[in-house]
Amino acid sequence: MNANYQQRIDQAKTAIQEADYILLGGGAGLSAAAGITFTGKRFTDYFGDFIEKYGFTDLYSSGFYPFETQEDKWAYWARHIQLNRYDTGTTQLYLDLYDLVKEKQHFVISTNVESQFEKAGFASDAVFEIQGNYGYLQCEKGCHDTLYDNEELVKKMVAQTVDCKIPTSLVPNCPVCGGAMDVNLRINEYFVQDEQWQMSERLYRSFLQTSENLNVVYMELGVGFNTPGIIRYPFERMTYHNERATLIRLNRDEPAGIAENQHKTIAFTEDMSQVFRDIERGNT
Template sequence: MNTNYQQRIDRAKAIIQEADYILLGGGAGLSAAAGITFSGKRFTDHFGDFIDKYGFTDLYSSGFYPFETQEDKWAYWARHIQLNRYDTGTTQLYLDLYELVKNKKHFVISTNVESQFEKAGFASSSIFEIQGNYGYLQCEKGCHDTLYDNEELVKKMVEQTVDCKIPTNLVPKCPVCGGTMDVNLRINEYFVQDEQWHMSERMYRSFLQDSENQNVVYMELGVGFNTPGIIRYPFERMTYHNEHATLLRFNQDEPAGLAENQHKTIAFTEDMNQAFQLIRT
């Protein structure tokens, strides 16, 4: 281990121990580091038939494929959801994160949608999944603001998929307008924000208010530039305006941030799993 890396580990450990508040921002890179990858062997092992039929190359781009029928669409999405939301258990990286902050006042805002924070022990009241959750369905056109648990239906879809299609009787229909359903993901203007979503947003705003100008650590975890206005830019801004704040950025590809925050930022491009194990010890 090089000296600079050890110094950053030691500094991160100290500022976490001294912090009064910790705000975690989880992005796609965090789940990828935890093993929830969208390409490579994990993808080819579980989606061989879809790869053969559609030429899919990864789980991210295949999510935008314009399926011809609802039977085609839900055969793919059911397996996607089953793998990432239900079959994947709690990952060690998320457990390490929880152990690191559980005795501090903390909150999570995440663009991830597979519920890993909650699986690892974070209280649901301390998590704001701002982009949705794989575990719920909504009206495709957002005709009403109720979400529907999909675990039982997804399991049936996966079990009854034949030639990359599900039976017509399993295609979900909106109970209000009778139209088609969608996964509760922020992919268009019809994204449903139910009462739980709004409650989580209020809890997030309350945490920001309580921690303003306090000794706070902003932990930015695998956040890129797909949606920088949700976590990356706000964390930079709050660090800049709070003289007591420190920004911990874990990002292998894009660690650079505001020059004005350099003295208040500890950036890690190294493997997150190793870094958190070292910080915890």
């Protein structure tokens, strides 16, 4: 085993053991490492007909496709949601992460939208899914702030999809304005932040205030630069301003941070599951 790797593992073990609070920041790289990938066999096996019809190359870019009809749009999105939210069970990586921090005061802020944190055992009031959730629909224009559970409808849509279309009878309409519906994802200015979202934000702010200037570990997990202002930059800033803070960054491609935090940052580019297991092994 690489000596430097073992040194970093030991440092991370100690930081977590001594922490009063742990703040987890989950990005797309965490779910990708857990197997929730948007390319490759997982994509081609499940979306072959859409690939043939539209020339899709991955699940990320296909989400921006300008479908001509609501029947086309919901045939795609129902299958996208079914795969990533309902067919994908609890992943081992998220379970390992929960085991690593469950005995500590912790909170999660995540840009991921597939509910893996809650599936793994994290309490719902300790998770802030700031970018939305695949499991809910909203008015496309955000005319009101209610979200609607979509599991039953999504399963009907998937079951009744023919030639990449759903029946018109299954197309959802806003119960208030009568307009189109959308997935509750932060894709434009109409993103609905319902009462639960507002409560999660307040709990997150409260966690930040409670842990301020105390012995905190910020664990940044697979966070890139698509939305750095949500997790990456705030974690860097809070580490810089707290002499007792430690930043543990797991990022295969972009581990480097600001120079001022180098002495307080433990960076890993190695396989996340291996890192979690090696840290946990020293904490039991």
